[in-house]
Amino acid sequence: MNPMGRALLLSGLLLMVAAASAATPKTGEDGIRWFSGSVDEAFAEARRQNKPVFLYWGAVWCPPCNQLKATLFKNPAFIRKTRLFIPVYLDGDTEAAQKRGEQFGVLGYPTLILFTPEAEEITRLPGGMRMERYPEVLDLALARVKPVSRLLNQVLDQGKAPSPQELHLLAWYSWSQDGGKALGKRELTQVLKTLAALVPESMPREKARLDAQYLSALATRQEPPSASEKKDAVERLQKILTSKDAIQDNFSFIIYGLDTLVPRITGPGSAARQGLMHSWDKSLSRLQDDRDLDAARTLLVYDGRLKWLKMAGQPIPETMKNEIRSAVQKARSQATMGHERIAVAHAAYEVLKDSGQLNQAEKLINEEMQAGSNNQYWMLVLADLAEESGDESEALTWYARAWEKSTGAATRIQWGSYYIRQLTETTPGDDQRIIAVSKALFAELGKQKTPFHGRSRRALERVFKALNAWGQVSSPSELIEIKRAFINTCLPFGKEVMGRCESIMKAS
Incomplete structure (x- = not known):
């Protein structure tokens, strides 16, 4: 049993706020002027100012939430763009938060949702995007692009061709966090495959993004892929793995998705598998050389390396273990405060644990607890680590x-x-x-x-x-x-x- 570690990272995957005393913007430590009233008051203010609402759903202890706070919420371009919205922070531990979260259909921490002033959901933003993608999606909300749910009805049910703006919105929608809000009862892989087919060659990033999400859904679909689906999936994946832009735009898929997908679409020892393994290895090298990655994600590239080795049936070289320890030490020395420290510490713990260096992983968490950094979460991590070591x-x-x-x-x-x-x-x-x-x-x-x-x-x-x-x-x-x-x-x-x-x- 591993109740939280991997699930919190992958997702995969959020809560809300109750009424506050004032209804005026309050600038947080990240520079975003979070609305300080209740959710209902925020939407009332949005209608008054005719502004869309930017909703962030998270928790204080959540590592991916701290990752957002250390990166996206510190990004000057993103902060400036939020001035054109009513930004609302919904903390999952506040009064009545879970009831509101259920109303919005949120599934995990963190979730980012954009609403019209009339409280109609426009889109959900996925985590792990490159920084420049977030302001682009906010611009679409400001341009009053149709909400994703309405777009799906028009495209899939009425046969209307989507505009380039609409395709961009659909490509950068967080399909894994939809929870049936836009999809309804539609089957996810078929929806994503259909949408990807509508993207023109002049929009390669959107095409690759939809392809990656289609392949992620295919990897976990209960029904096994057919022979034709496997062949098609290999071709789509090769295109993603050989494109620098597609690799950068689909970080989580490259790191966490392929060890599930590749065995599902290729046979052991097949030429197709060998080709994908070669391309996956090169894509990981590209990510490792990407100087635009933040410290936590730079460490997490090693998780992709470890998954590659396991799938290739190769042991973890001592040189890689040494490299991981050095990278962890460097990242922790540069991230000594606040949200970034928590995000880096969690990434460091994951790669140490996944590389079999359990003593070093435990030592790291004990040091974080001595520093008083997110202790209620680290205790749960130590429970997970003890289970990993067989000490029930x-x-x-x-x-x-x-x-x-x-x-x-x-x-x-x-x-x-x-x-x-x-x-x-x-x-x-x-x-x-x-x-x-x-x-x-x-x-x-x-x-x-x-x-x-x-x-x-x-x-x-x-x-x-x-x-x-x-x-x-x-x-x-x-x-x-x-x-x-x-x-x-x-x-x-x-x-x-x-x-x-x-x-x-x-x-x-």
């Missing part, structure tokens, strides 16, 4: 400490879910402890206004998935006692919430 007892200790020290309504529910899940897996015979921790978590729910929505709901579903499995090997009366305590927590919230609670308890 140590992992359980860190999950307990992480929950004990965590702050923020949604974060405490999430951290508590990890702890309970670990208890049921590591010490399933410790009935009293499992019951006590479950009841303690439920007691906290009763102190919150909307604890059964969004990310918190998904955390509670993980809790009951673990508890229901545990109930198969424990006494039925123990699980009944826990469910009774949960129902008693839900009852004061009313009928609508009781329906949610009943659904949560059925998780399996």
